[in-house]
Amino acid sequence: MSYTIEGVTIRPIREQDLHRMWELSFKDENPEWKKWDAPYYEHQPMSYEAFLERRDNIVAQEDYWGIEVDGELIGMVSYYWEHKPSLWLEMGIVIYEPKYWSGGYGTKALAMWIDHLFNEMPLVRVGYTTWSGNERMIKVGEKLGMTMEARLRKVRYWNGRYYDSIRMGILREEWAAR
Numbered sequence: 794m795s796y797t798i799e800g801v802t803i804r805p806i807r808e809q810d811l812h813r814m815w816e817l818s819f820k821d822e823n824p825e826w827k828k829w830d831a832p833y834y835e836h837q838p839m840s841y842e843a844f845l846e847r848r849d850n851i852v853a854q855e856d857y858w859g860i861e862v863d864g865e866l867i868g869m870v871s872y873y874w875e876h877k878p879s880l881w882l883e884m885g886i887v888i889y890e891p892k893y894w895s896g897g898y899g900t901k902a903l904a905m906w907i908d909h910l911f912n913e914m915p916l917v918r919v920g921y922t923t924w925s926g927n928e929r930m931i932k933v934g935e936k937l938g939m940t941m942e943a944r945l946r947k948v949r950y951w952n953g954r955y956y957d958s959i960r961m962g963i964l965r966e967e968w969a970a971r
Contacts, residue, residue, distance in 0.1 A: 796905040801898050802861040803870055803905050805853050813866045814851065814859070815844040817889035826889045829927050833951040860888065860902045867893045870906040882910065884921050886933075900933050907937065911965055920962030924949045934961035938971050 795804035806814060818824075819839045827836045851857055860868040868888040875881040884906060888899050910919050920942065923930040926949075934941070939961040947955035 796909060798901045798905060800863055801901040801905075803858050803902050803909070804861065805855075806851050806857060806859050806869075808848075808852055810859055810866055811845065811848060811851065812841065814869070815839075815841050817866070817868070818887075819844050824889070825891050826887060829929070830887050831924065832926075833924070833949050833956075858906070860886075860898065862893060862898055867898065868902070870902055872906075872910060880914070880916050882914070882916055882919060884910065884919060886921075886930075895929060899929075900936050903933060904937060907963070907968060911968055916965060918962050918964050919968075920960060923959050923961070925957040925959055926951070931959060931961070937963065938967060939963045940967075 795802055817826075819837075820841075822836075822838045824836070856873065857869060857871045859866050860870060867890045868886065870884065870886045872882050872884040875883050884903075886899055886903050886906070888894055888902075893899075907919050910916060920939070921930075921934070923934075925931075925944075931941070940963065941959060942962045943958075943960035945958040945960075948958045949956040
């Protein structure tokens with residue numbers, strides 16, 4: 794299964810994607826993408842061999858898919874259960890390649906991912922958490938019709954400054970009405 798909108802595809806990760814995913818996510822010690830994706834959490838690079846030990850959590854998984862643009866893997870979408878008994882699911886996205894930032898690729902990928910999640914699961918709400926320093930991620934949520942459901946003030950400390958934690962979400966009926 795995969796979805797495509799205007800040259801952007803989301804799909805499960807394949808075995809042949811592993812080297813590219815490692816290069817994008819864990820090869821470099823200080824990748825540019827990490828400055829925007831929860832930079833207050835330490836990034837640990839790893840060898841390709843160590844990355845391959847995680848293959849069972851990456852290849853052909855329901856909760857971790859790749860984002861592809863014109864045949865090139867550029868990022869990933871994912872989800873995790875905040876509280877599965879109440880169907881509280883949170884999602885995430887990373888566009889690793891800076892040349893694909895601010896081009897609408899993340900918005901398209903996240904729209905397809907939200908569609909997929911609502912179509913495949915009996916969810917009432919889908920959401921994500923980001924930080925006030927990642928204005929692009931907040932704008933993506935707004936473009937997709939999400940509501941800023943929570944703003945925890947000054948709880949993320951990075952580079953000598955406090956930032957807010959931002960929680961965005963959308964209900965099934967709101968998504969359907971878009």
